[in-house]
Amino acid sequence: MKHRATPPPTTPFFRPKQLLTLLCLALLGLQARAEEIKSPNGQLTLNFDVQQGGVPTYRLRYKGREVIKTSKLGLELKGSTSLQTGFTQTDKQTRSFDETWTPVWGESKTIRNHYNELAVTLTQPETQRTMRVRFRVFDDGLGFRYEFPRQPKLDYFTIKEERTQFALAGDHKAFWLPGDYDTQEYSTVTSKLSEVRGLMKSAVTGNASQTPFSATGVQTPLMLKSQDGLYINIHEAALIDYSCMHLELDDKTMTLESHLTPDAAGDKGLIQTPANSPWRTVIVSDKAGDILLSKLVLNLNEPTKFKDVSWIKPVKYVGVWWEMITGKGTWSYTNMENIKLDSVDFQKVTPNGTHAANNQRVKQYIDFAAQHGFDAVLVEGWNIGWEDWFGKHKDYVFDFVTPYPDFNVQELNRYAQSKNVRIIMHHETSGSVRNYERHLDTAFQFMNKYGYNAVKTGYVGDIVPLGHHHYDQWVNNHYQYVLEKAAEHKIMVNGHEAVRPTGLARTFPNLIGNEAARGTEYESFGGNNADHTTILPFTRLIGGPMDYTPGIFQTRISTFNPKNNSFVHSTLTRQLALYVTMYSPLQMAADMIEHYNQHLDAFQFIKDVAVDWDDTKVLEAEPGDYITYARKAKGKSSWFVGSTCDENGRTSKIDLSFLDRGKKYVATIYADSPDAHYEKNPQAYQIRKLNVTSKTKLTQLCAPGGGYAISILEAGK
């Protein structure tokens, strides 16, 4: 990590006008005053003001255009005077900050963290309580949070609701998911904000656990586009020991307001001072690609305190998974129903013959991984309990250490490691968080003993104990506990059905993956919209990488499971593009290995593509329509391009000016055939090679629901 020009936090950087304002306000007894700071490049302007009645407000402009109109700040407390009114500004601090840091893994080699900061101290004379609002204005957006210093009159308090407003300047186009305390696995709806209410009912599709809460509540990251072409993204950063934020839309005023996830007692946050809220983030640009490139959310998280990060490595993997997801095989070893773990002797029961996580099958995957240079093999359904794991609100549902009789933990790990491959552990919890915590130490010791170094966790179904929600403070603290315990055991975590990421991987880089959206599995449950992957990088991925599990070559599931009529809403080469467009340090080749063996030419891209990067460019982007990325492999001269488009198809035009000037490269283009179509003809693809340089311009067809992938290797290397 390299710091440049980092003045101490208390150093002011007043400009003359501000000094004058300060002097005037000093004379006015530090009552109502307005503050203003700008982004380092001057294009963003943040105003803070305490309005009549002592109501704190803020406002954000980008190149003179309203992004967030004057909006209220504050929190409603339970059983105590709220922190919303009656404030006077009693102090302010400003500073400028500029550092460049090196992520353990990421989309670029280094990340610049550059902002101007304003911290205003607000005091309620009536209650003698103080809170601070800290604003950081970056070139690409705003972050702000509430800070509650340690103080005699505010030690412990309970949040009834956070009342942070985001007053939008118009009826923007929105890419939204229904607000829900328990799932993010909805299809994105693209509509005007004014249309949210009318579309909500149809947007709330079924899920294993779901708690929608209002007719206009939506999730973050919320992607917006104004009629005059401003791209705005609202999310949060550094969600720790706090409840996850949703946004409640007032569709008369187009004002969004924070709506926190309640716990089992209906409380929305138990706070002990000193404490900070997560950062509320507004990324803004008139270029869509700038949203994708923003590192604002990461920057607002704390640097990692891990001293040794050598055990954290990006992972490319295959897995015994898609055959269960599609219904060809089963997680469970038997067809028994209603079992209690301690009362079944699995050595004596009748196997169902469909259990996928068996020694023979796993060895096939290990062999395949070793042959093709993959790091790891995920195996789900290896441990006892899958017979009735789901939807029963069962407390003791898994023990995380006892394999089914046909899965030899010791032998399979030995076999894998002899071939330089790791098995990825799977801990499905079924939402029973206490049960998981009770077994966590033992489960991680078990992993250490057999050489597992990564775990995929799962939280399918309602949280047990009932009443809690996947995104409330108490459960968020559980995910955090697992993450920190895993770090103690040098284990990387890929959390599914957990709370959406908020850039925590900067602080805890062993959080190498999350689900927190509809992933590829939904292609087997009815399908994702064809434009799904043109939206996710603007929404879900703003918080952190997603274990999207791309790479399905046999998109027609009925070819191997006639009972399943679902199909993958993508052409084959778009599946390749996703390794570039859906950034993740953890990338799965999710299809069954037999399907890869049928298309080894296309599979070559998955083998070649990097999972860690020195540089990233957005070549084209429009949310809901198309995204084209170019990324440079970590420590190498090779580049990889990926492009995804919606159901309409398009012609992509890119130039390769990102390549080193003067160098010669060989590009291998994996592209849809002219007659390809995500539904009608998904496997029609062409592969061609050509010599390219930084002067090359390419025009490339994307079929409906299609895309292309290009590997660009330096010639002769």
Next chain:
Amino acid sequence: MKHRATPPPTTPFFRPKQLLTLLCLALLGLQARAEEIKSPNGQLTLNFDVQQGGVPTYRLRYKGREVIKTSKLGLELKGSTSLQTGFTQTDKQTRSFDETWTPVWGESKTIRNHYNELAVTLTQPETQRTMRVRFRVFDDGLGFRYEFPRQPKLDYFTIKEERTQFALAGDHKAFWLPGDYDTQEYSTVTSKLSEVRGLMKSAVTGNASQTPFSATGVQTPLMLKSQDGLYINIHEAALIDYSCMHLELDDKTMTLESHLTPDAAGDKGLIQTPANSPWRTVIVSDKAGDILLSKLVLNLNEPTKFKDVSWIKPVKYVGVWWEMITGKGTWSYTNMENIKLDSVDFQKVTPNGTHAANNQRVKQYIDFAAQHGFDAVLVEGWNIGWEDWFGKHKDYVFDFVTPYPDFNVQELNRYAQSKNVRIIMHHETSGSVRNYERHLDTAFQFMNKYGYNAVKTGYVGDIVPLGHHHYDQWVNNHYQYVLEKAAEHKIMVNGHEAVRPTGLARTFPNLIGNEAARGTEYESFGGNNADHTTILPFTRLIGGPMDYTPGIFQTRISTFNPKNNSFVHSTLTRQLALYVTMYSPLQMAADMIEHYNQHLDAFQFIKDVAVDWDDTKVLEAEPGDYITYARKAKGKSSWFVGSTCDENGRTSKIDLSFLDRGKKYVATIYADSPDAHYEKNPQAYQIRKLNVTSKTKLTQLCAPGGGYAISILEAGK
């Protein structure tokens, strides 16, 4: 354990009349039928019948008198047809059982478990579901439970409410506590059942966590006395993986109905078949002493599965405790407020000078314990976190392993063990159950490392996460988890503020103590009623031993803490009697050691008295008025007598016919002086010795709020 005459479970023992009935019912197609079984001695009669509409009912008579009139059985389910109506009886099994078993510790050397059993299988043809009701009729009462066999149509279900009725035969006198989901620490109210409603409001006194739920809800064990002299006790046995039962009184019909404790989601039980409810128990006799001697609750629990119980031993102990309870010293090391454990360096902060658990003080207690033959020293307030442990709903409130700087864990344990004394660990959880579970393994390993073999746990304040209750299924499962984990580490548990005991110590004999009622600590918080200890053995102690912490010699607290005007509502010699009347394998001499040094003559009784017994007799008893016990020390010829009386005082007349005939004994009588009085003159006592035999009769004054204690040692031994 010795079994005698134990027929296999399926052996019927029909008498001719029953056979005839059975034949008739067989002809009627197994529809409505009435069953009847009697206790082994024939004095109790249990009837079971399925009434019109398929409603199961039962009825209990004692010597022909109604104990429980015809009462409904069943459970109301959530989101499913209830198990209350529409039943037909489809099977019945009867058997007789008689065994004598040896408890690890107890009131007698062996315990006879002798009952006749009826198990009726009930089927709802409409839902194709089956449940069984199993009745066991003992000479001293009835136990029955619901059994839910494994079956296709009833795998998982949620209890909305259990609807078990206890229809009483009259407006009995009741010794009751307000029903409450979170505390049992109320003063017992003695009134007619018809008066409960009018007295409820005043009965609900303040507590650190309390959730009373109705105007006529009361707790168990509920002690009743009918106008014609029947003593009836209603409680439950073997409360495992179920919610704790209260009793809701219909004061028009004098019918009690089960009322379970809800969890945070409002559910009253998540059940997976096969499963059983706890036993519902009705102990009955026309002699009050028979209630005290009943082992019905223990007998309804399963035998222990522990193979090695050598590590479980009764404990007599002193402790650094009363000085904090009375406000003379503090648990906390500093006077800081609002601390976070990880952010305070206790080596650098200013001590308050009142911290009681310091090396010097603890060594004084170790010396005292060693000198007087005590097994152990309890030390509370030894670990960091006491600065703001209480009432803040703090999650990470204690870590259970970090001592304050003035408490040297290693040195004090070494010192204690060098003198053959153990330090008793203290784990106050502040109700934060997840935090305790997270630290449990480490905390128990810590105990093993330093040689602690017993822990006092505490659950003061609301359960965290909020919404849960001290007695709901999820939290009951926590206590059970702690108990089982402790057993793995060979640790004995004394649980305070936990759910009331239900005889589980038969199965888990490391549960050597519980609080679950107002203990001696309340003598410092305003006082217990003078008749408190004449009631507890009829109520609270029916479920298991209580860590009542008697032995306060300096009953006027203001003599050492002028700010505390509370006083102990007992004479000094009554404090001695409690070691006999309040049975527990864990007995504390709770006063500060300086006070014992002022009365070493009286203290001799505490030194002498046993904590484990070969035999127990009730010499006199009337709930609310007086109790006199005689107990024979385990493996010895010596007996100990204790007598406690109410605020009126009385003359106790006992004969010593329980002594071995022909043997000569020396009795030492510790008794109130004639002018003694629990309030006005509590420390006036006399000690006299006399020679006694089995023919001796004694007349002994008990002062108001007083009592006496006698040690009877075989002459020449």
